[in-house]
Amino acid sequence: MSEDQGPPLLAMRGIEKSFVGVRVLHGVDLECRAGEVHAVVGENGAGKSTLMKVLAGAHAPDAGEILLDGEPVSFRHAREAQEKGVSIIYQEFNLLPERTVAQNVFLGREPHRGPLVDRRRMDQETAELLRTLEVDDAIRPGTLVGDLPVAQQQAVEIAKALSFDARVLVLDEPTAALSAAEAEVLFGRVRALRERGLAIVYISHRLKEVFELSERVTVLKDGHKVGTVATAEVGTRELVRMMVGRDLDHYYPPRAVPEDFGEARLRVRDASGGMLRDIDLEVRSGEVVGLAGLQGSGRTELARAIFGVEPFEAGEVEVDGESVRIRSPREAIRHRIGFATEDRKAEGIIPIRSVRENGWLGLRALGGRLRRALGLGTGDKVEELSRAVELRARSLEQEVRYLSGGNQQKVVLTKWLALEPRVLIFDEPTRGIDVGAKAGIHDLIRRLAREGLAVLMISSELPEVIGMSDRIVVLRGGEIAGELPAGASEAEIMLLATGEGGAGQPELARQEGS
Numbered sequence: 001m002s003e004d005q006g007p008p009l010l011a012m013r014g015i016e017k018s019f020v021g022v023r024v025l026h027g028v029d030l031e032c033r034a035g036e037v038h039a040v041v042g043e044n045g046a047g048k049s050t051l052m053k054v055l056a057g058a059h060a061p062d063a064g065e066i067l068l069d070g071e072p073v074s075f076r077h078a079r080e081a082q083e084k085g086v087s088i089i090y091q092e093f094n095l096l097p098e099r100t101v102a103q104n105v106f107l108g109r110e111p112h113r114g115p116l117v118d119r120r121r122m123d124q125e126t127a128e129l130l131r132t133l134e135v136d137d138a139i140r141p142g143t144l145v146g147d148l149p150v151a152q153q154q155a156v157e158i159a160k161a162l163s164f165d166a167r168v169l170v171l172d173e174p175t176a177a178l179s180a181a182e183a184e185v186l187f188g189r190v191r192a193l194r195e196r197g198l199a200i201v202y203i204s205h206r207l208k209e210v211f212e213l214s215e216r217v218t219v220l221k222d223g224h225k226v227g228t229v230a231t232a233e234v235g236t237r238e239l240v241r242m243m244v245g246r247d248l249d250h251y252y253p254p255r256a257v258p259e260d261f262g263e264a265r266l267r268v269r270d271a272s273g274g275m276l277r278d279i280d281l282e283v284r285s286g287e288v289v290g291l292a293g294l295q296g297s298g299r300t301e302l303a304r305a306i307f308g309v310e311p312f313e314a315g316e317v318e319v320d321g322e323s324v325r326i327r328s329p330r331e332a333i334r335h336r337i338g339f340a341t342e343d344r345k346a347e348g349i350i351p352i353r354s355v356r357e358n359g360w361l362g363l364r365a366l367g368g369r370l371r372r373a374l375g376l377g378t379g380d381k382v383e384e385l386s387r388a389v390e391l392r393a394r395s396l397e398q399e400v401r402y403l404s405g406g407n408q409q410k411v412v413l414t415k416w417l418a419l420e421p422r423v424l425i426f427d428e429p430t431r432g433i434d435v436g437a438k439a440g441i442h443d444l445i446r447r448l449a450r451e452g453l454a455v456l457m458i459s460s461e462l463p464e465v466i467g468m469s470d471r472i473v474v475l476r477g478g479e480i481a482g483e484l485p486a487g488a489s490e491a492e493i494m495l496l497a498t499g500e501g502g503a504g505q506p507e508l509a510r511q512e513g514s
């Protein structure tokens with residue numbers, strides 16, 4: 001192969017970018033060859049997404065140049081970049097849910113026949129694109145995008161990129177919203193696109209994916225390029241050191257010992273509703289209970305039922321020994337149950353408000369009277385809590401939309417902690433969080449338990465479930481399949497989760513190389 005001859009398909013050189021006087025990219029270079037997957041890694045806020053937005057024409061760089069096939073280009077907006085063959089797929093997709101797949105793919109450049117949109121041609125061409133992605137059996141050109149699951153919406157985004165004859169494709173944390181099985185399908189797709197000669201820039205916090213997919217990896221730190229290395233020539237440890245500037249042995253904080261456990265703070269008895277049947281569950285003060293199970297086993301449903309989003313239809317729930325009826329999240333909060341999810345939209349985070357205001361949202365929603373009744377006071381805890389979660393914001397007055405994705409997630413955490421919960425449910429607490437901050441979140445969860453909280457933690461990452469849990473409850477098909485003590489093995493969890501021998505089930509086995 002003559003890939004080292006001639007200019008790379010994509011070259012970004014000396015890219016600088018400041019926002020309101022604060023520089024977030026300091027002369028960054030990035031190259032990607034045709035037929036290469038080039039990973040970009042770095043801590044939350046390192047500048048990965050910003051660099052990609054510059055590439056995709058969403059931000060204008062203050063300095064530096066972008067070359068395609070050695071020719072300088074400049075994009076004034078995203079469409080111009082797309083037309084030159086540079087497409088980006090953001091974590092939060094840019095599709096219109098009320099329109100069909102074909103309408104989304106051809107949005108703003110529909111083929112016409114005379115004065116009318118040529119729907120047939122649009123559908124045909126879309127079908128063709130879906131076929132090349134091998135999703136034509138699952139997705140039809142006429143389906144409404146809003147009716148598609150996330151993984152298929154992502155496939156539509158990719159189809160759209162291909163319809164522009166993308167030569168450079170950027171994927172910004174593409175697996176964050178996918179199940180392990182869906183991620184595998186995406187990997188296959190990425191490899192196929194690489195075979196076709198696309199240059200693919202791949203951002204992820206999951207180093208395992210980086211090692212699996214990429215030829216080279218570029219590390220950013222605080223807006224600087226630390227270096228570019230051949231993936232095959234670097235180990236996890238070295239890569240992490242480049243990212244965080246120090247060695248990071250990802251060890252989990254010590255688990256609780258039996259003396260640490262107090263009374264049951266949360267008790268669910270014989271509860272059913274929706275897909276859930278006969279749920280018996282107890283979480284004691286000081287305890288972290290891990291909730292494991294395959295996709296669709298009912299983990300999130302259970303959390304939502306406890307939190308009153310879709311309440312149980314039968315059964316009993318007790319908080320601190322007192323029987324309670326929780327029919328709405330508001331009632332859950334009144335009983336001091338918190339539910340931190342990975343879904344910032346559903347969390348009610350308001351992007352155009354400051355970190356401080358968002359930290360206060362949960363408290364404010366309670367209203368003054370209830371707040372006083374709960375003894376939550378009015379003292380400003382956001383500052384202290386932001387420190388506890390190691391939030392990286394310029395100041396507490398900074399608008400949340402300007403924070404990096406991982407730091408927005410930490411704002412979600414501060415919001416819940418401000419409510420001083422007795423029971424805190426975490427759904428995928430470290431998704432989208434960088435390797436360094438991950439350890440910080442784990443320490444925080446453990447510290448909260450030590451201070452007397454009862455923690456219920458859902459995670460698709462088995463090492464995280466095993467590393468964090470004092471007890472592991474495994475769900476299968478909406479029922480509790482069994483319970484395992486601290487330190488159970490992945491195989492034991494799989495056995496319960498699948499009800500079989502369990503080896504090699506990809507759904508649950510999303511492991512981090514950390």
Ligand SMILES: Nc1ncnc2c1ncn2[C@@H]1O[C@H](COP(=O)(O)OP(=O)(O)OP(=O)(O)O)[C@@H](O)[C@H]1O
Pocket residue numbers: 019020024042043044045046047048049050051401402403404405406407432434
């Ligand atoms: N529009 C904006 N205005 C002001 N600051 C911004 C804006 N967009 C990004 N920033 C800041 O630029 C820095 C880099 O953010 P960026 O989103 O590129 O990080 P990232 O590496 O993608 O992080 P993550 O892994 O959390 O997604 C952060 O400090 C962020 O707060």
Ligand SMILES: [Mg+2]
Pocket residue numbers: 048049050172404405
């Ligand atoms: Mg980002």
